[in-house]
Amino acid sequence: MKIAVLGAGVIGVTSAWYLAKAGHEVTVIDRQAGPALETSFANAGEVSFGYCSPWAAPGIPKKAIKWLMMEHAPLILRPKMDAAMLRWLTRMLRNCTAERYAINKSRMLRLADYSRTSLAELRRDTNIEYDQRMKGTLQLFRTREQLDASLKDQKALKEDGIAYEVLDPEGCIRMEPALAHAREKIVGGLLTPNDETGDCFKFTNGLAERAEARGVRFAYGRTIQGLRVEGGRCLGVETDRGFEAADAVVVALGSYSPLLVKPFGIDLPVYPVKGYSLTIPIVDEARAPESTVMDESYKIAITRLGNRIRVGGMAEISGFTNDLAEARRRTLEHSVTDLFPGGDVKQASFWSGLRPMTPDGTPVIGPTKIAGLFLNTGHGTLGWTMSSGSGRLLADLVSGRTADIDARDLAVARYGRA
Incomplete structure (x- = not known):
C-alpha cells in the first residue's frame, strides 16, 4: 500500500520505519526542515x-x-x-x-x-x-x-x-x-x-536515515492543510505543495492531531x-x-x-x-x-x-471510523518510551495483521462516540 505518515517526530518516524519494514511505500510529511524538531527535540531523555x-x-x-x-x-x-x-x-x-x-x-x-x-x-x-x-x-x-x-x-x-x-x-x-x-x-x-536513557533527537534522526535507505520518502517543509475524505474513506492529504494521494494515512502530529481530524466528526481528546x-x-x-x-x-x-x-x-x-x-x-x-x-x-x-x-494517559493508536485513516498520537510524556512499540503496533494494524498485543482498548473508539 501507499501510506502517508503525517509528522516526523519520534512517533511518525518509528511508524514509517515499521511500515516500510512491512513492505509498504511510505511518505513522511512534516512542516519542519528535518525530523524531531518539535516535541521530540529536547525531551527528558x-x-x-x-x-x-x-x-x-x-x-x-x-x-x-x-x-x-x-x-x-x-x-x-x-x-x-x-x-x-x-x-x-x-x-x-x-x-x-x-x-x-x-x-x-x-x-x-x-x-x-x-x-x-x-x-x-x-x-x-x-x-x-x-x-x-x-x-x-x-x-x-x-x-x-x-x-x-x-x-x-x-x-x-x-x-x-x-x-x-x-x-x-x-x-x-x-x-x-x-x-x-x-x-x-x-x-x-x-x-x-x-x-x-537516550537522546530522542539523535535516535529519531538516525532512524530516519535508515528508513530513507529502506525507501521511505521524507517530504519536509510542507504545511498540511487537511485530509481528503470521500465516501467515508480517506484518499490522502492536502498540503501547500499539492495533494498527496495515499491508500492509508497515519496521523502522528502530536498535539495538533485533533485539529486535523475534527472536521470529520472524530473527537480526539488530545x-x-x-x-x-x-x-x-x-x-x-x-x-x-x-x-x-x-x-x-x-x-x-x-x-x-x-x-x-x-x-x-x-x-x-x-x-x-x-x-x-x-x-x-x-x-x-x-x-x-x-x-x-x-x-x-x-x-x-x-x-x-x-x-x-490524553485525559487517561494512554495514547491513541489504531483505526478511526474513516476507512484508511489511522491515529498514532497522545503519548504525553512517554512518546520516546513508547515509540518503538507504538510504531510496530500501528504497522500491524494498518497491514491487517494480528498484533502481538491487544490493541482494542488503545483506539479512539474507547472514548465512546468518537
Whole structure:
C-alpha cells in the first residue's frame, strides 16, 4: 500500500520505519526542515518502561491545589477561554479514581513493555547509536508520604510482571553515587532496572536515515492543510505543495492531531501540556547522574546523556504556547543543582515542547471510523518510551495483521462516540 505518515517526530518516524519494514511505500510529511524538531527535540531523555503512570490518579485534584501554590510547582495552569482545555480537564478529573487509574496504568504498562522488547530488537537490527544507557530509572522520594504513596505503583508493576526494587537511602546512593552529598534529603527510592536513557533527537534522526535507505520518502517543509475524505474513506492529504494521494494515512502530529481530524466528526481528546528542559554540559563527573533520576517532589527527570545532563519536566496547561518562562527555568535549575551539581547551569540551553496528552494517559493508536485513516498520537510524556512499540503496533494494524498485543482498548473508539 501507499501510506502517508503525517509528522516526523519520534512517533511518525518509528511508524514509517515499521511500515516500510512491512513492505509498504511510505511518505513522511512534516512542516519542519528535518525530523524531531518539535516535541521530540529536547525531551527528558528517559526511556522509562517501568516508570509509566497516568497523571490522572487518586489524590491528584487535592495535590494539584497544593502544587499551584508552590514556587517550584510541577503543575502550572494558565486558564483561558478555551473549550477544548475545559473539556480535557473535566475528562482528566473523571479518570482520577482508583478503578480508572488501575485500568489506565495497565494499558500503559502493556504498551511500554512491548516497546521495551521492540526497541531492543530495533537496536540489534540497526546498530543505531543515540547516547543510550541501560542503567534503570530511580524514582527518588524526599518524604515518607511519597514513599508510602508508591505502594499503588509497586502493586501495578508486580501485577504486570515489571521488575522493580524498593531502595533505602543507601541503596539509592549505590545506584547513583553522586547522591551521597544529598543523603539527608532522601528517604528512599523505587528502582525500575530495565529502564533506559537516550537522546530522542539523535535516535529519531538516525532512524530516519535508515528508513530513507529502506525507501521511505521524507517530504519536509510542507504545511498540511487537511485530509481528503470521500465516501467515508480517506484518499490522502492536502498540503501547500499539492495533494498527496495515499491508500492509508497515519496521523502522528502530536498535539495538533485533533485539529486535523475534527472536521470529520472524530473527537480526539488530545491537548498540549507544555514541558520544559535544560541541557547542561557536565563539568564534574563525580557529581553527575549515571542514568535517570525522577525527583518526585517536583516531577522532574534528571538524565545522563553522554557528556550532558538533560533536566526535563513540569506540566503547564496553557494551550498552544511555546514561550520560555524564566520561573520554569529556575525550577529545573533548583532540582538539578540540589541533587547533581556537576553541570554548568550557566551554559545550559533552555527549551520547551508541547506534549500531546490524553485525559487517561494512554495514547491513541489504531483505526478511526474513516476507512484508511489511522491515529498514532497522545503519548504525553512517554512518546520516546513508547515509540518503538507504538510504531510496530500501528504497522500491524494498518497491514491487517494480528498484533502481538491487544490493541482494542488503545483506539479512539474507547472514548465512546468518537
